[in-house]
Amino acid sequence: MSREVKGYTLPVGPQHPLYVEAENLMVTVDGETITNVEVNIGYIHRGIEELMQRRNYLQNIFLSERICGICSGIHSVTYCQMVENLLGIDIPDRAKFIRTIVLELERLHSHLLFLGIMGYEMGLDTLFMYAWKDREHVMDMLEKISGNRVNYAMPAIGGVRRDIKNPESFIRKLELLSKRSDYYLNLFKKDRVIRARTRGVGVLTHKKAREYGIVGPVARASGIVHDMRKNSPYAAYEFSGLQGRWRVVTEGYGDVQARVLVKIRELKEAVRILKYALLNMPKGQLKVAAPLAVKPAEAVSRTEAPRGELIYYGISNGSDTPERIRIRTPSYTNIMCLKPILEGQQLADLPVIVGSIDPCFSCTDRVTLVEERTGEQKTVDKNYFRRMRE
Amino acid sequence: MDNNRHGYADNGSGADMVKGTLYRILEKPLNYARRKSPWILHLDTGGCNGCAIETFAILSPRYDMERFGALSKGNPRHADILVISGAVSRKIKPMLKRIYEQTPEPKVVMAIGSCAITKGVFHDSYNIVGPLDRIMPVDVYVPGCPPKPEAIFDGMLRAIEKFREKVEK
Numbered sequence: 001m002s003r004e005v006k007g008y009t010l011p012v013g014p015q016h017p018l019y020v021e022a023e024n025l026m027v028t029v030d031g032e033t034i035t036n037v038e039v040n041i042g043y044i045h046r047g048i049e050e051l052m053q054r055r056n057y058l059q060n061i062f063l064s065e066r067i068c069g070i071c072s073g074i075h076s077v078t079y080c081q082m083v084e085n086l087l088g089i090d091i092p093d094r095a096k097f098i099r100t101i102v103l104e105l106e107r108l109h110s111h112l113l114f115l116g117i118m119g120y121e122m123g124l125d126t127l128f129m130y131a132w133k134d135r136e137h138v139m140d141m142l143e144k145i146s147g148n149r150v151n152y153a154m155p156a157i158g159g160v161r162r163d164i165k166n167p168e169s170f171i172r173k174l175e176l177l178s179k180r181s182d183y184y185l186n187l188f189k190k191d192r193v194i195r196a197r198t199r200g201v202g203v204l205t206h207k208k209a210r211e212y213g214i215v216g217p218v219a220r221a222s223g224i225v226h227d228m229r230k231n232s233p234y235a236a237y238e239f240s241g242l243q244g245r246w247r248v249v250t251e252g253y254g255d256v257q258a259r260v261l262v263k264i265r266e267l268k269e270a271v272r273i274l275k276y277a278l279l280n281m282p283k284g285q286l287k288v289a290a291p292l293a294v295k296p297a298e299a300v301s302r303t304e305a306p307r308g309e310l311i312y313y314g315i316s317n318g319s320d321t322p323e324r325i326r327i328r329t330p331s332y333t334n335i336m337c338l339k340p341i342l343e344g345q346q347l348a349d350l351p352v353i354v355g356s357i358d359p360c361f362s363c364t365d366r367v368t369l370v371e372e373r374t375g376e377q378k379t380v381d382k383n384y385f386r387r388m389r390e
Numbered sequence: 391m392d393n394n395r396h397g398y399a400d401n402g403s404g405a406d407m408v409k410g411t412l413y414r415i416l417e418k419p420l421n422y423a424r425r426k427s428p429w430i431l432h433l434d435t436g437g438c439n440g441c442a443i444e445t446f447a448i449l450s451p452r453y454d455m456e457r458f459g460a461l462s463k464g465n466p467r468h469a470d471i472l473v474i475s476g477a478v479s480r481k482i483k484p485m486l487k488r489i490y491e492q493t494p495e496p497k498v499v500m501a502i503g504s505c506a507i508t509k510g511v512f513h514d515s516y517n518i519v520g521p522l523d524r525i526m527p528v529d530v531y532v533p534g535c536p537p538k539p540e541a542i543f544d545g546m547l548r549a550i551e552k553f554r555e556k557v558e559k
């Protein structure tokens with residue numbers, strides 16, 4: 001028996017039972033151990049940055065919302081903040097609170113979705129059912145506030161579009177969610193099966209996380225204290241009353257369990273923020289008038305999306321369409337850490353590990369071509385895109 | 391090469407004849423089973439994920455797709471109903487065609503959301519080659535950006551109905 005097998009490359013995706021979205025991982029295995037991973041993205045690329053240069057500032061709110069259906073609220077808020085920075089206007093306090101409420105509800109729904117997917121990938125369908133059942137409560141609240149379950153269309157340039165009526169009526173459901181997160185926390189800390197699947201699996205060390213520039217809950221699970229809501233407060237996080245209500249959640253081990261625990265504990269923090277914000281909304285108008293055309297300027301806006309730091313950078317040229325908008329999304333940064341955390345792991349742990357960094361490919365793919373353009377294809381101009389169009 | 395109704399090539403070789411005979415014997419019970427329990431395959435082909443999470447939500451306890459016998463499956467060879475959301479991007483188009491070809495006949499295709507139906511907000515993007523019905527025949531359209539789970543559910547029931555019709559034919 002002298003036949004020697006050095007390694008075998010296994011394609012995971014583009015269409016794969018694990019992920020709804022189309023992505024491709026080329027995994028090289030030696031026996032059961034993963035020796036190399038190549039991430040092949042770009043199946044969902046839609047060229048949104050280029051589309052934004054052809055639409056006016058108002059139309060772009062809708063486009064920025066549709067970058068990702070899970071983080072739709074944070075994308076449109078960050079976009080509006082960027083345009084407000086370009087214009088140099090300040091929005092009313094009530095609008096800031098309403099934005100914060102929608103963003104925290106979005107964080108709740110995104111984290112519960114993540115929890116369900118983790119259960120699904122561990123083969124624990126009961127957890128998936130539990131988490132998604134709780135998620136429906138959040139969706140109900142969002143629907144009550146905005147009339148929509150996924151793309152809320154709440155922010156406008158200069159404020160928000162709708163008011164929140166009867167804010168007290170949401171408290172009961174929030175308390176229920178807080179109780180449920182205690183249950184999940186207990187489950188992930190104590191349950192023997194879950195611990196066996198998640199403890200010490202897919203470890204991302206503090207050093208590696210810094211090296212790769214990881215953001216959001218994945219970084220916080222590796223002990224990096226980094227949260228844009230504290231580091232550079234925006235919306236209602238600017239108010240010290242609200243800032244005093246919550247803490248940045250961190251864990252030390254950087255394994256799958258730590259990443260899940262960070263998200264579960266963030267559920268509770270989000271409930272705390274929501275309760276304060278709902279009961280202490282200042283009175284006042286919802287929106288200030290904003291001009292359609294924007295004078296030449298440059299601006300940046302940074303926020304904390306459910307998956308990490310989100311940055312919008314824009315240049316205006318005096319017309320009603322932006323000259324350039326650059327979007328940096330958290331999943332694109334975080335997907336880079338797949339290589340260090342997957343190497344040396346068992347193949348059977350792949351779904352759990354990939355799931356634990358909570359990849360959301362819609363926003364990741366959106367950036368792919370831009371990277372290509374700045375990296376490999378330096379000379380590409382606008383005509384290149386024109387030619388690519390049919 | 392001509393494919394017969396069951397997707398087997400009629401090239402006269404022995405193996406295919408055995409397969410064909412087997413299929414003819416098993417056809418009735420197989421079709422009975424498929425009619426009662428159509429399995430679905432869901433794929434996002436370049437939308438914003440909104441439709442994808444809403445489609446996933448119909449598997450959750452509040453809507454519970456499984457009471458109609460539908461089960462979400464990851465393999466196109468096991469699927470009866472293809473649930474496709476998102477405007478089709480350039481890179482995924484060949485994959486999508488392959489997935490369509492791998493799904494056994496009879497099959498039903500559902501297009502979820504404005505993206506899959508008309509390309510939606512991404513209609514003038516350079517990387518979008520959709521809409522879906524230019525790439526494969528579509529049986530059920532569910533409009534909305536995104537449609538509510540109730541709407542997707544309604545579409546799913548219609549798709550199941552269509553699927554039963556196709557099986558019985």
Ligand code: SF4
Pocket residue numbers: 066069150436437438439440441442475476477502503504505506510511534535536537
């Ligand atoms: S139809 Fe709307 S919600 Fe659905 S994928 Fe397209 S943009 Fe997203």
